[in-house]
Amino acid sequence: MKGFFRALYEVIGSPQPSSEVPVYREVIFPNIGLLNLGITLALLVLFYLVINRWMRVATFSRPSHWAIMLLLNVIIAFVIVLAQVNGQNVVSHSYVYWLALLNALYAALFFFLFSLIFRKLSVNASTTPF
Amino acid sequence: MFGPMRIPFFVRHALPAAALLLAGCYSRSDIQQEQQAETPTQTEKPAPAQAAETSKPAPKAPAAATVGFPRVNVFLEVSGSMQGFMPATGADARTTQFQQQVSEWLSGLERDQRVQQRRYFRIADRPLTDSYRALSETVRRGISQPAKSTSIPAILDTVANRYLNDGAVSVIISDFIYSPERPGDVPYINTDIADALARSRKDLAVSVYGLTSDFHGTYYPAMKGRVGKVPNCCPEPVPYYMWVLGPAELVGQFDASLMKGLPGEQAHFGLPALTVPNSVLSRYGRKGSWFVADAGKQAGASGHTVAVEEASVQEPAEFVVGLDLNQLPELFQTPAYLQKNLTLRGNTTEAKVLKVEAATEATKRSGGPEAAYTHFVTVRVTGKPRSEQQLTLALPAARPTWVEKWTTTDDSRPGPQTFALSRQLDGLQKLLAGRQAGTNAADVLRVPLTIQPD
Known part of the structure; x- marks a missing residue:
């Protein structure tokens, strides 16, 4: 699992400064990766199942509403990286923002990909985003 | 097609059974077992060292707090050749560096809490028990009755075989001028030194401290060929030595605690690799x-x-x-x-x-x-x-470079050099090198590291 997240996050090169590599690989990458997946799934459950299946809210199923959820997911993904890195006492470096940006990108990607599965479980939003 | 089912019943079951029955005989497997039993003893020797090297992630807490010496013996040579270091103080009250350094060191030893028992000796033809007060008096006021000179191997032999057995650390203070009885024996000085210490304890370590002092008196060179003695010596400082002998572990601790802050040079033999x-x-x-x-x-x-x-x-x-x-x-x-x-x-x-x-x-x-x-x-x-x-x-553990500088082959003109010092230390090296997997054999300290690609 560590190896998977390492491969996922080191597409932009290995962490900077290099003295902090072990902490990123051992702690930060798995943390932000798992949080990213978890929050993405939670938001999808909220959008497709809670709002558009069980509650049958009729006014929150359009692609624009889906985009709002996606944006929310992206922002959360960006912020959790900063929070996680802050909590680990590593030497500060602008790399953190690149990592946050990458995580936000992955959040958008995951959200889109999982949407293709989750929309089949929904009633009101079964054709969102398309 | 030719799966395991085709193999006849006899081969599959009866043959192994027969092999089991025959196992009581002296078979190949016995030979193999014996070889296995033998080989570990051959291969294991380097293994513990390696294991010790690689598997010690946690730095051990320094043992400085628990350092203690059950017994310390001090031997001071008081023969005529030492009189120049400890001249009887006249009206001008000039003291030598020897007097200052040694009395200061003795006082430090006497006051030290880590030493449980101290014994002081003057070296005459045999070590004579003395008290701290009397010995430090001798150092300060000068030698009143010089003893007959004793040869260095004899002193070492006595100290190493009779004063180290109870886990004591012994310190010999002397000029370490060793003149063999015949000039032809000079090349054997290293052997004489090694022989003198050979039967001492297995974990013997020796630390040699070289110091210099001014010298007011008669100097007795090792080579008596040209000049018997040099009266009213010396314009230049003359070396004297403190040899610390004892169990390797204690000598290491002694070096790090009680021999600190001495001016001059030092060399260490037989200390374990730390x-x-x-x-x-x-x-x-x-x-x-x-x-x-x-x-x-x-x-x-x-x-x-x-x-x-x-x-x-x-x-x-x-x-x-x-x-x-x-x-x-x-x-x-x-x-x-x-x-x-x-x-x-x-x-x-x-x-x-x-x-x-x-x-x-x-x-x-x-x-x-x-x-x-x-x-x-x-x-x-x-x-x-x-x-x-x-x-x-x-x-x-390289032999320090100062040893050559402090060595002379002819000390009829006294200077800051000692006759055949390098031979004496060669003797120590030869004797103690093979014993410990430590100093001289190899290293004073070792730190295992690993580098790898990312």
Whole structure:
């Protein structure tokens, strides 16, 4: 699992400064990766199942509403990286923002990909985003 | 087609059964077992050393608090040749450096809490028990009745065989001028010294401290051929020595505690190779892109494995190994000595010791991992290793260069040199080299490190 997240996050090169590599690989990458997946799934459950299946809210199923959820997911993904890195006492470096940006990108990607599965479980939003 | 089912029943079941029945005979398997029983004893010998080297991640707490010496014997030579160091004080009240240094050292020993029992001896034809008061009086006021000269091997023999058995540390203070009975015996001085100590304890270690002092009196050269003695000597300072003999472990501790701050030179024989507290510091003094691979989850943690991401001659990676050398004799704590002698052993030419620095106030107060160390060794790596490599940062036990400078082959004109000193120390080296897997055999200290590609 560590190896998977390492491969996922080191597409932009290995962490900077290099003295902090072990902490990123051992702690930060798995943390932000798992949080990213978890929050993405939670938001999808909220959008497709809670709002558009069980509650049958009729006014929150359009692609624009889906985009709002996606944006929310992206922002959360960006912020959790900063929070996680802050909590680990590593030497500060602008790399953190690149990592946050990458995580936000992955959040958008995951959200889109999982949407293709989750929309089949929904009633009101079964054709969102398309 | 020819699956296992085709193999006849007889072959599958009866043959192994027959083999089992026959196993009572002296068969090949017995021979193999015997060989197996034999081989471990042959191969195991280097193994414990390796295991000890590789598997000690946690730096051991320094034992400084528990240092203690059950017994310390002090032997002072009081023959006529020593009179020049301890002249009877006249009206001008001139004292020699010998008198100041030795009485100061004796007083320090007498006051030290770590020593449980002290015994003092004057060396005449045999050691005569003395008290601290009387001995320090002799040092200050001069030798009143010089004893007959005793040969150095005889003194060593007596001390090593009769005064070390109870775990004592013995210190001999003498000029160590050894003149063999016949001039032709000079080449055998090293053998004489080795023979004198040969039957002493197995873990014997000897530390030699060379000091110089002014000298007012008659000098008795070792080579009596040309001049019998040199009266009203000497215009130049003359060397005298303190030899510390005892169990290797105690001698090491004695060197690090009670022999501190002496002026002059030192050499150590038979000390065990120490494993000092050490680690690669992940943030201190770093350069280039590398990280401590075994640091784990703690940010800024130290370790012993360096993973190099990139390194080249133009842009080398540099990492710092922190060492706590408080347990070593003072000589081995000198940054200049370490810088010259510390080497990095291993199957690579791309990693080298760049510099050695002592701890500063800043590092001691930093609050980081570097605060625990007294010395910092910077290692430069000029190439990314292709595979994992085991390196050893070692301080080889070379014979110090001062020994040659302090040695003379003719001391009829007295100076700051001792007759055949290098031969005496060669004797020590020859005797004690093979015994311990430590000094002279190999190293004073060893620090295992690993470098690997990222």
